[in-house]
Amino acid sequence: MLMGVDPHLLRTFVTVVREGSFSAAADRLGYTQPAVSQQIAALEADLGVPLLLRRPVRPTRAGERLLEHAGPLLLRLRAARADVARVVAESHVVTVAASPLAVTPGTAAALARAAAVPAPEASAGSPGAAGTVTVRTADPGAAVALAASGEADLALVDGPAAPSDPLALPDVGPLTSSGVGEEPLVVVLPEGHPLAGRPGLRLDALADALWVDAPGVLPLDRLRAVARIDGFRTGLRYEGHDVATLARLAAAGHGLALLPRSAAACGAAVPLAWPRLVHRIEVLHGSLPDGPARRVVHALTAR
Template identity: 35%
Template sequence: MFESRHIRTFHEVVRTGSYSAAARALGYTQPAITQQMKALERTVGTPLFLRSGRRMRLTEAGEAFARHASAILDGMDAAQQQMAAFTRLHAGRVRMCAFPSAGATLVPEALAQLAAGHPGVQVVLQEGEPPESLQRVAQGTCDITLAFTYPGLREQVPDGLVRIPLMEDQLTVLLPVGHPLARRRAVRLTELADERWIAGCPRCRTNLLHECAELGFVPDIAFTTDDNLVVQSLVAEGLGVAMTPALVLPFLVRRGVVGRPLEPAARRQVSAYVLREHLEVPATALVLERLREAASNRVGC
């Protein structure tokens, strides 16, 4: 196994033409240069230099090694520069998976802050819902995933993942503007026991059934869809009401729909998940910090 310092010293001897000149250039003593070159020749297994008067002449093996040494040193320098770019956050790539409402709110704000301060850090976006999105981190197909969970839901987190809480997302009810409760500042779930419901993703449907069961009724689920725009359209047409997180409200686009918080308040927990060792990767740690900042801006909104 070659030592990098021996390769650099060899390259300097070739460049300057003598042990003494290489010693002056590198700040070593001449005996130290001699010892390094002897050690390198033992590693190679053949002489690399022949003395010609006061100068050193390369053997045939030495000439071949010199060509490799230049390539090795160039590669080492390039690697050091690239590693420095990563650690100084001039470069880097982070694969992030987010559920739709986080992808439409937290993620753009975090990426805008990231681009302003560290334009060399690239984020590759994926979309996915828990628990499948958690498996992506465990399997190495993404570096960070944003996921949500509800009180009472037992989350099966794969081994090796670290949960980083970001925010609590208050649950609201979407109502058509003509609904008798639309003028209220907040709505009790029991007041909607006789309504028809539009349910969302499987995890959200499970929570809806759980919340209603706690209050003694079973919701009449007329439609199910993961598409937020479809949910809004169905509510606007008076086909039902829907429970939705507050993160959805900023992109409420249908004029015939209003959102009202539940009373008493119900919330889901939004968190980031990463492999423990990825917390030490500078680019990943930076993206997590920007996500925390974006989430903190929405607390209480």
């Protein structure tokens, strides 16, 4: 049904729904409001169904179904354009969309090694003899979307998972995923906390405790889903991406935090005893020609 739909009309429809009004969508897209109205009318005429209720602006049932398809379709279109451009591009800049906990001492060192490797076709000392790596911080879902759309060459993402199990990530298209590494998880709490001397802690025993909810690092919703446990009350919400700040908040008593062992630089770090989870890092990417981005993937996945 959607094969012949004009992607410009589809993008306008998504923007109207997201912004909640025709005028706001016009401002976002750089159109006039009548132009936005005409595009929505053209899309409705093409599909033969009303897609939006006007007052207030919200999708009809048909519009809701279209919205489910529109995001992945537009993402695939951006990815195709980026993939074609990547074939002919000669850029030595590699953009890595990375979730905060995926940038560990090991992955940072791998990125530095990859950036220092001269391109085979470049002469010593010539411009572009070595690549340049740009790291862009994003939560795991956003990082994957950036790689799928071509706005980033790679996504370096992390999360809790059963040993050797792949991460549960949104399906945004044909991306190749490779494991980068795994390490133990620890519960970070203040020095002197009654549980600080335990050899290990079970998450089910901590379900009623207060936790630091850090959506940009490890949201409590994801912890509940992976551990399959309700609870984990919010003691403090941290909306930043700095892992050291999250660890300091937990060490200061604002709530518990679950972190990879290498990120627990302060407070008491007690190993996670149950459930059997590890901190897993993966790299995801689309098709990559020979060049700096492929060298970065090789450096990250080399054992």
